[in-house]
Amino acid sequence: MGQYSYTAKDKKGIVQKGTSFAPDRAAATASLVEKGLTPILVKELTVAHKSTGGGIMAILNSAGKVSLQDKVLFSRQFATMINAGVPIVQALNILRQQSNSRKLKAAVSDVAKQVEGGSTLANALASHPEVFDNIYVNMVRAGEIGGILDEVLERLATQQEKDAKVRSKVKGAMVYPGVITTATVAAFFFLMTVIVPGLSGIFQSVGSTLPWYTKALLVISNFMVHSWYLIIIGAVVLVVVYVRWHKTVSGKHTVDKIMLKLPIFGPILVKVNVARFARTFGSLMASGISVLDAINATKDSLGNTVYQDELAAVAQKVKNGRPMSEQLKESKNFPAIVGQMLAVGEETGQMDTILLKTAEFYEEEVDNVVASITSIIEPLLIIVLGGMVGFIVISVFGPISNLSSSV
Numbered sequence: 001m002g003q004y005s006y007t008a009k010d011k012k013g014i015v016q017k018g019t020s021f022a023p024d025r026a027a028a029t030a031s032l033v034e035k036g037l038t039p040i041l042v043k044e045l046t047v048a049h050k051s052t053g054g055g056i057m058a059i060l061n062s063a064g065k066v067s068l069q070d071k072v073l074f075s076r077q078f079a080t081m082i083n084a085g086v087p088i089v090q091a092l093n094i095l096r097q098q099s100n101s102r103k104l105k106a107a108v109s110d111v112a113k114q115v116e117g118g119s120t121l122a123n124a125l126a127s128h129p130e131v132f133d134n135i136y137v138n139m140v141r142a143g144e145i146g147g148i149l150d151e152v153l154e155r156l157a158t159q160q161e162k163d164a165k166v167r168s169k170v171k172g173a174m175v176y177p178g179v180i181t182t183a184t185v186a187a188f189f190f191l192m193t194v195i196v197p198g199l200s201g202i203f204q205s206v207g208s209t210l211p212w213y214t215k216a217l218l219v220i221s222n223f224m225v226h227s228w229y230l231i232i233i234g235a236v237v238l239v240v241v242y243v244r245w246h247k248t249v250s251g252k253h254t255v256d257k258i259m260l261k262l263p264i265f266g267p268i269l270v271k272v273n274v275a276r277f278a279r280t281f282g283s284l285m286a287s288g289i290s291v292l293d294a295i296n297a298t299k300d301s302l303g304n305t306v307y308q309d310e311l312a313a314v315a316q317k318v319k320n321g322r323p324m325s326e327q328l329k330e331s332k333n334f335p336a337i338v339g340q341m342l343a344v345g346e347e348t349g350q351m352d353t354i355l356l357k358t359a360e361f362y363e364e365e366v367d368n369v370v371a372s373i374t375s376i377i378e379p380l381l382i383i384v385l386g387g388m389v390g391f392i393v394i395s396v397f398g399p400i401s402n403l404s405s406s407v
Contacts, residue, residue: 004028004044008037025117042117066131068164070101072157074108079153089116107131120144135280138297142287155283162279162359166272166366173268173370180381184388189224191392196221199396210399217395253305260306260333264376268369273307274338275362282355292318306333 005019006028016037022028025042032039074095081091092112099105107128114124122141125132132140136156143152200218210218224231245251260266280301284294292315299311314327323346329339341358345351 004042006032006039006042008032008039010037029118039118043113066101066104066107068160068167070099070104071131071136072160072164074099074104075153075157075160079150079157082153083150088121104131121149133301135284135297135301138289138293139284139287142284142289146288148287152287155286159279159283162363163276166275166363169367169370170268170272173373177377177381180378180385184381184385187385188388191389192221192224193228196392196396197225211395213391214395214399217392249305253309256304256306260304264373268366268373269304270333270335271362271366271369273302273304274334275359275366276302277307277311277334278338278355278362279359282352282359285355286352291324295324310334 004022004025005017007015007017009015020028020031022031025044029039029042032042077095077098078091081094082088086094089112092108092115096105096108096112099108111121111124111128114127115121120141122137122144125140126137139152139156140149143149146152196217200221246255260269262269277298281294281298284297285291289297295311295315295318299308299315302308302311310327310331310333314324317327318324323343325339325343325346327339328334328342329336331339338358341354342351345354348354
């Protein structure tokens with residue numbers, strides 16, 4: 001005898017939730033029907049739901065983050081099985097056994113139980129938003145309704161692969177500047193806390209008049225040596241204040257707006273957001289999702305609030321019966337070509353195809369820019385590092401040279 005939780009509707013359409021005991025899920029479902037209820041979801045309560053120890057184990061088993069590669073592999077294999085005629089529940093159980101991610105394994109196991117209990121696949125996936133986002137759920141729902149679940153899962157896998165590729169290239173491009181910047185800061189601290197303090201004693205013993213920039217350098221060096229803890233405290237306070245401010249709506253919007261206007265990195269972020277918008281929106285449209293729902297789902301997938309606000313305005317115009325391309329043509333954040341391509345798609349009825357082509361174009365643009373970013377940033381970093389070292393050299397060795405010539 002097992003315990004089952006259920007969600008069901010009565011004859012008036014009111015949703016009821018509760019638990020019942022039955023030999024199996026089929027018997028639990030049958031008992032609900034006998035009571036005049038229409039089962040929506042019947043789920044067995046495992047040991048993890050019944051005891052505190054089980055709950056802790058469930059948390060431990062599902063700990064961690066599901067990588068994009070794991071989700072791509074899951075989607076691709078799931079599509080292959082559905083295309084081969086394997087029942088959804090059986091396919092999910094097979095994928096659960098093959099997965100190396102504990103969190104994905106736990107989520108897929110629960111999804112299989114929900115589907116077996118009468119839930120749709122999309123609704124079951126929606127109960128795990130930490131693994132399957134809104135776009136994933138919406139596309140699966142469209143695939144279920146249209147009978148093209150395997151095609152939709154293939155599109156999802158392709159979309160995730162493209163997204164992962166763009167992210168990987170952008171992150172890879174940031175490695176070199178990050179290493180050089182770290183080395184520059186470390187060199188600055190070494191010079192100011194080890195080399196300069198050793199030379200300051202020479203200036204004090206001679207007692208000659210020093211230029212203002214050498215005095216400023218000695219003051220900074222002395223502060224860094226004797227009040228280093230204030231620097232650490234100040235840095236921690238600044239980080240905490242920034243993180244809290246960035247979590248606010250106005251703070252996040254301000255930072256996102258500034259990031260888009262930065263030299264070098266701003267144009268890259270624009271291309272990344274446009275590419276993600278075009279691919280996500282095109283994939284949703286190709287899956288048969290309505291324009292308004294596709295806009296809202298795409299909006300939630302973009303990390304930049306400037307583009308989220310832009311698409312919210314687009315959604316409002318579409319809701320009022322205006323063409324989507326109208327807003328994007330007037331946008332300062334989307335390149336003009338996007339609005340023009342979208343207008344062509346609206347006229348020809350091939351919006352999904354045109355958007356996916358647009359996505360490929362901007363993804364290629366990101367590849368080209370990222371490939372050349374090292375050659376663009378390297379001279380700037382060398383100038384900054386050279387200027388910093390040069391200032392220290394002039395400030396320290398200039399007075400020493402004067403002292404030598406006066407002897």
